[in-house]
Amino acid sequence: MLAPELRVMRRLLKSSLFRLTSKSVPVNSAYEVWSASRSLPTGEILVPGAHRTVSLLNIRLAAIIVSTCAFDFFSHIWSLHPLRTTLMLSLNVVRSVLPAFRGYSQALIIDQLQQLVTSGDFTWSRLINFLMTDVAREVGRRILEGVLETYASVFTTISTPAYMNLCRTSNETIVMDSAKFFVEYAQLEHRVRLDIPTLQDPQIRDLLAESDLFARSFSGSGSFGLLSPLDCIHIISLATEIFSHLLLILSLTGGPVHFWVLLLSLFSVTLPILLTWIRCPEVHSDDTFTPREARAADRQEKMRNLAYDEGHRPEIELFGLGDWILKTWASARKVVLDSEHSRQLQESSILSNLNFSDFFFAVQNIPLVLLLQTSSASLGSLTLYRSSIQSVILASKGLVATCRMVFQGIFLMSAFCAAKDVKPQLQPTEEDAVCYQPCPEGARIEARGLSYTYPGCPEPALKNVNFSLRSGETLAIVGHNGSGKSTLAKVLLRIVDCEGDLIVNGTSIRRYDPFDFHQHMSGVFQNFSKFNSTVRENVGFGRVEKMSSRTTIESAIQLAEAQSLLNSLPYGLRTVLETPGFMQYTGCSPVRQHGLSGGEWQRLSLARAFMRANEPQVDLLLFDEPTASLDALAQSLIFDTIDRISRSPTTGTRTKTVILITHRLSLARRADRVALMENGTITEFGSHEDLLQKDGAYAALYRASL
Numbered sequence: 001m002l003a004p005e006l007r008v009m010r011r012l013l014k015s016s017l018f019r020l021t022s023k024s025v026p027v028n029s030a031y032e033v034w035s036a037s038r039s040l041p042t043g044e045i046l047v048p049g050a051h052r053t054v055s056l057l058n059i060r061l062a063a064i065i066v067s068t069c070a071f072d073f074f075s076h077i078w079s080l081h082p083l084r085t086t087l088m089l090s091l092n093v094v095r096s097v098l099p100a101f102r103g104y105s106q107a108l109i110i111d112q113l114q115q116l117v118t119s120g121d122f123t124w125s126r127l128i129n130f131l132m133t134d135v136a137r138e139v140g141r142r143i144l145e146g147v148l149e150t151y152a153s154v155f156t157t158i159s160t161p162a163y164m165n166l167c168r169t170s171n172e173t174i175v176m177d178s179a180k181f182f183v184e185y186a187q188l189e190h191r192v193r194l195d196i197p198t199l200q201d202p203q204i205r206d207l208l209a210e211s212d213l214f215a216r217s218f219s220g221s222g223s224f225g226l227l228s229p230l231d232c233i234h235i236i237s238l239a240t241e242i243f244s245h246l247l248l249i250l251s252l253t254g255g256p257v258h259f260w261v262l263l264l265s266l267f268s269v270t271l272p273i274l275l276t277w278i279r280c281p282e283v284h285s286d287d288t289f290t291p292r293e294a295r296a297a298d299r300q301e302k303m304r305n306l307a308y309d310e311g312h313r314p315e316i317e318l319f320g321l322g323d324w325i326l327k328t329w330a331s332a333r334k335v336v337l338d339s340e341h342s343r344q345l346q347e348s349s350i351l352s353n354l355n356f357s358d359f360f361f362a363v364q365n366i367p368l369v370l371l372l373q374t375s376s377a378s379l380g381s382l383t384l385y386r387s388s389i390q391s392v393i394l395a396s397k398g399l400v401a402t403c404r405m406v407f408q409g410i411f412l413m414s415a416f417c418a419a420k421d422v423k424p425q426l427q428p429t430e431e432d433a434v435c436y437q438p439c440p441e442g443a444r445i446e447a448r449g450l451s452y453t454y455p456g457c458p459e460p461a462l463k464n465v466n467f468s469l470r471s472g473e474t475l476a477i478v479g480h481n482g483s484g485k486s487t488l489a490k491v492l493l494r495i496v497d498c499e500g501d502l503i504v505n506g507t508s509i510r511r512y513d514p515f516d517f518h519q520h521m522s523g524v525f526q527n528f529s530k531f532n533s534t535v536r537e538n539v540g541f542g543r544v545e546k547m548s549s550r551t552t553i554e555s556a557i558q559l560a561e562a563q564s565l566l567n568s569l570p571y572g573l574r575t576v577l578e579t580p581g582f583m584q585y586t587g588c589s590p591v592r593q594h595g596l597s598g599g600e601w602q603r604l605s606l607a608r609a610f611m612r613a614n615e616p617q618v619d620l621l622l623f624d625e626p627t628a629s630l631d632a633l634a635q636s637l638i639f640d641t642i643d644r645i646s647r648s649p650t651t652g653t654r655t656k657t658v659i660l661i662t663h664r665l666s667l668a669r670r671a672d673r674v675a676l677m678e679n680g681t682i683t684e685f686g687s688h689e690d691l692l693q694k695d696g697a698y699a700a701l702y703r704a705s706l
């Protein structure tokens with residue numbers, strides 16, 4: 001918890017900084033600032049991770065980000081370990097002053113030695129005495145410095161939160177680890193809570209990609225060319241180091257002449273650094289890939305993945321894709337290399353090729369020469385001057401490089417903060433949201449004018465779909481390939497949004513929280529998942545709270561007619577299943593995995609659905625081609641099981657509504673209602689007998705299937 005004074009101060013700082021910065025930039029949220037920083041004056045959009053130029057607009061945007069999210073972010077990080085973080089910051093500042101002190105005490109020793117030698121009464125005993133006192137004091141001081149550093153590193157007495165059960169070695173590691181944990185957890189949370197329509201939005205994808213980069217910047221200083229916000233302490237350390245050295249240099253060069261010479265010297269120190277800024281072209285090398293270059297980079301990566309992915313290996317061999325992969329990769333790689341080369345040429349201006357270092361070195365020696373002229377100049381002060389100047393040069397270079405990286409990091413931070421605020425598109429507003437009330441006789445469904453177009457597609461996959469289903473009815477959806485059956489399943493299961501109204505149990509589906517809604521249904525997707533995991537997890541994912549219950553998992557497996565499969569597996573439920581293209585490692589050796597046939601995988605997907613299907617709160621079951629890979633006998637048994645599950649075990653009355661998508665018309669005819677889909681819409685709807693009597697497209701399809 002922050003102290004109230006600190007909170008007031010933070011609010012004041014935030015509002016004044018925001019007022020100062022947002023005047024000329026019309027942005028309100030982290031998302032808008034992030035968006036604005038990606039747009040180039042040419043209208044192009046930067047690819048995720050591209051560097052932002054150091055322009056006036058971007059500096060303003062960076063200041064807005066600092067005023068809108070950085071305070072909150074840092075105060076959160078600080079609140080994880082207030083004492084440790086404060087200690088870490090303080091020690092870094094103290095450590096950065098130490099080099100100047102070190103130089104100063106070295107100079108003192110040199111001066112005293114010089115005095116001893118030049119005073120005229122040098123004796124060996126006086127030298128030994130000097131070594132025993134002054135040098136020993138310096139050694140003692142250094143030991144103390146070392147102890148301070150060690151103390152800073154092993155300060156581990158403060159308790160760590162229980163969730164951070166990681167191996168600790170130093171105070172800084174603890175602070176960094178907790179920050180890393182917080183950021184990575186938040187990043188994972190952003191991903192997990194967003195729904196498919198939100199994740200399909202290209203802007204959101206880019207936002208999450210940059211937010212990912214921000215989270216990765218915590219994995220180690222400077223990795224991926226990024227710095228985490230915690231590395232900002234380097235800026236403070238470097239600035240303190242420069243400042244302390246400058247003070248020393250100033251104290252050495254008294255008088256107006258020396259002052260101007262010192263200015264000249266400092267100018268010569270900073271000029272090379274300034275030149276590196278000027279050398280930066282208006283558009284930075286990494287900033288803009290042209291669409292062609294971005295496509296080439298993408299293609300190059302795809303080809304690389306194809307070559308490495310073992311899941312694709314059989315078809316790559318069967319269809320002889322090796323040469324094609326190599327050729328495509330090579331042409332894409334050439335485009336990428338050419339673009340990198342042309343950028344390098346643009347960057348290598350004449351300035352970069354001029355070597356001024358000798359000249360600057362000479363300029364920095366002018367004050368040294370002047371110092372030598374003065375009677376007060378001692379060997380110690382000369383040594384101190386030289387070492388301090390060198391330290392200023394090094395620290396200034398480090399400061400510029402760190403500032404640049406932090407500048408980029410600020411924009412990634414805006415992506416991270418904006419990602420936190422992205423609302424899942426399917427989530428109803430708080431005022432609109434209602435709890436799903438399951439119907440004990442099965443869900444009632446009414447679809448009015450449902451339409452859906454996949455993002456980026458010109459044609460809708462669903463067009464004006466209308467039907468209604470009473471509680472406990474079974475509906476079989478049939479139709480040719482591509483007629484829209486699976487798309488309708490996704491709409492009914494609230495995986496994607498659609499136009500029109502879908503009323504379930506008397507309430508628009510849009511008013512249900514998708515998480516709540518999904519608690520009351522179960523089913524199998526046409527492209528169900530094959531998890532690279534044990535049998536227990538592959539089935540238990542259907543109801544994670546029962547994952548540890550052997551009997552629940554085994555009875556679900558039994559319902560899916562997969563008991564004999566389980567018995568044949570070498571480690572039963574613990575057998576790790578092999579999914580194409582995924583090799584699991586423990587230590588350095590691959591885990592022994594067990595492959596399954598298509599039909600066996602399908603049985604496990606059914607078992608997963610049955611884990612939840614039996615639950616009384618579930619009132620809707622939807623199976624999209626659940627038996628496509630099963631033999632005829634298994635198909636019939638599974639349909640019997642689905643029918644049994646959808647009824648009360650005591651009275652036999654229907655308790656769940658069932659929707660079944662299938663190409664097997666012999667099974668579809670067992671449903672209460674049949675819907676025939678053509679070109680994205682339902683063209684015939686009724687009982688099997690009604691539709692046969694109608695003698696339309698369904699009747700023709702049915703006759704053809706016999």
Ligand SMILES: Nc1ncnc2c1ncn2[C@@H]1O[C@H](COP(=O)(O)OP(=O)(O)OP(=O)(O)O)[C@@H](O)[C@H]1O
Nearest residue numbers: 454457461479480481482483484485486487488526
């Ligand atoms: N992710 C997608 N992006 C764009 N278009 C898609 C996508 N998925 C499906 N489509 C298109 O939507 C239409 C309906 O596809 P859908 O999968 O719903 O058909 P289906 O009736 O289930 O086919 P099948 O019987 O082969 O499973 C098709 O034209 C298909 O090309």
